[in-house]
Amino acid sequence: MRSGxxxxxELRPVSVEYGIQPNAxxxxxxxxxNTHVLCGVTxxxxxxxxxxxxxxxxxxxEYGMLPCATHSRGRREAVSGLSGRTHEIQRLIGRxxxxxxxxxxxxEHTLRVDCDVLNxxxxxRCASITGSALALRQALSRMVERQQLPSLPALLPVAAxxxxxxxxxxxxxxxxxxxxxxxxxxxxxxxRDGRWIEMxxxxxxxxxxxxxxxxxxxxxxxxxxxxxxxxDDTAVSR
Numbered sequence: 001m002r003s004g005x006x007x008x009x010e011l012r013p014v015s016v017e018y019g020i021q022p023n024a025x026x027x028x029x030x031x032x033x034n035t036h037v038l039c040g041v042t043x044x045x046x047x048x049x050x051x052x053x054x055x056x057x058x059x060x061x062e063y064g065m066l067p068c069a070t071h072s073r074g075r076r077e078a079v080s081g082l083s084g085r086t087h088e089i090q091r092l093i094g095r096x097x098x099x100x101x102x103x104x105x106x107x108e109h110t111l112r113v114d115c116d117v118l119n120x121x122x123x124x125r126c127a128s129i130t131g132s133a134l135a136l137r138q139a140l141s142r143m144v145e146r147q148q149l150p151s152l153p154a155l156l157p158v159a160a161x162x163x164x165x166x167x168x169x170x171x172x173x174x175x176x177x178x179x180x181x182x183x184x185x186x187x188x189x190x191x192r193d194g195r196w197i198e199m200x201x202x203x204x205x206x207x208x209x210x211x212x213x214x215x216x217x218x219x220x221x222x223x224x225x226x227x228x229x230x231x232d233d234t235a236v237s238r
Contacts, residue, residue: 002178008171009219011161016134016230025111026138030131033175034121039131041139043148044110057106059136061093063128065117089125092198096129096158096189097136099197105153111139122176126160126187130227133158137231157192159227163216165208170215172223184208188220192228 006012012033021027024040047058063086067073077086093115113136115128137157143149164174164182171178179185183204189197201213 002171003175008169009222011173011223011226012175014227014230016131016233018134018138024135024139025142026135026140028131028135028138029118030127030134032123032127032130032173034119035123035127035175036117036119037124037127037131038114038116038118039128039135040114040116041132041135042112042114043139043143044112045108045148047108047110051108055108056104057109057111058103059094059097059100059111059113061090061097061113061115061128061132063089063093063115063117063125065120065124069117069120089128092125092187092189092200093128093132096160096197097132099191100133100136100156100158101140101153105149106143107148109143109148111136120176122174122179123162123187126162126189129158129160129189130230134230157228157231158189158197159192159224159230160187160189161220161223161227162187163220163223165212165216170212170219172219184212184216186213186216186220188217188224190221190224192231194221 015031017029020029021040025043026041028039030037051058065074067076113132115132117124140152144152162174163172163186165184166178166182185204186201188199191197
């Protein structure tokens, strides 16, 4: 039985609090069960060297876990250096967020997203993507207010969720205990129109049958559709 008698296809409780970082151009604290991630966006009036002079913008992300986010203190990566896992997650978040908007419409601006995991109980990269997308929407609205953009560009909302196979059963939104015991671990990123952005699926002990992947993808699609309800909250545009 899952914690809290949660059915295999049910999300953990989800909430978002906006404006947590007044000095950021957009910020959101997303809570998915006991996984809590603070997402902040900074607007920079410049782009990376490889884009300079092209008239388009860029969206990039940085990710980190606070030392006491897990059951045992982790060393700050500012001291130890970025791990391969952190590099992978940062690239995933950036790729996902760049699907939200036509970068040609941003002018030569970089939107830098910082994802700081305050508490980790599984699914931190997925929570980072979902929360960052909401914070990014706020930052783009701020650009319109400052006349850095003539109008809010069309946005394609994105969100992400984890899934896995635990004890032979496909499950949605794994917590740490479930993830640690999973036979298959997966992360899914989807846009609101139902198209997939990225799927990461790994067999932890032995290869798995295709029907299990189909089952996980089905659970993930339904879970992400529920997450898109967060976009209907009027606070997201403030």
